[in-house]
Amino acid sequence: DAGVIQSPRHEVTEMGQEVTLRCKPISGHNSLFWYRQTMMRGLELLIYFNNNVPIDDSGMPEDRFSAKMPNASFSTLKIQPSEPRDSAVYFCASSEGGIRLYEQYFGPGTRLTVT
């Protein structure tokens, strides 16, 4: 399997612009997670989906952030408008139950810089 795929790998944008991050989970996985990593706060969950339905979005910072999962093989995280404090590495992860025991597998991340 190709693993979790994220795009773009790097994004540099100016404050106020819209940013869209994309994720393709591992085929067959039914849970998808978006995490953000910063030096100050470490790794934190933003939102996660189970069977394409958002389950916990308590980590989404504010209304500028939104996430969708239109089907089992694709999810987006959108920031509009972006701000310098959104600069971070955004990771997507996926998991499944059964013999996989809900072990989470992470993508390579998108490094976002907002100037």
Added chain:
Amino acid sequence: KQEVTQIPAALSVPEGENLVLNCSFTDSAIYNLQWFRQDPGKGLTSLLLIQSSQREQTSGRLNASLDKSSGRSTLYIAASQPGDSATYLCAVSYNQGGKLIFGQGTELSVKP
């Protein structure tokens, strides 16, 4: 509040040493615990997953133990190598298929 703490924050050892990384969690009612490795500028690689009913898991030179009642886990690395240099992260989940709560990590440096 559910929190995960890792000690030490950084560790430097000579090649060949056996070492232990520590992880503690405030709420012992975990569903499972995962240890990850993160290389600089890279994503997370899952090393070991321990279910709440298990005491330990082993993979090659790595052994992770879990003491749920005391809220602790350790990652034991045998015969360390320079290639083991990375940040090691501990994370717990409290629900089946739920989110992970991460510690801040231990940055390991193994000197040749």
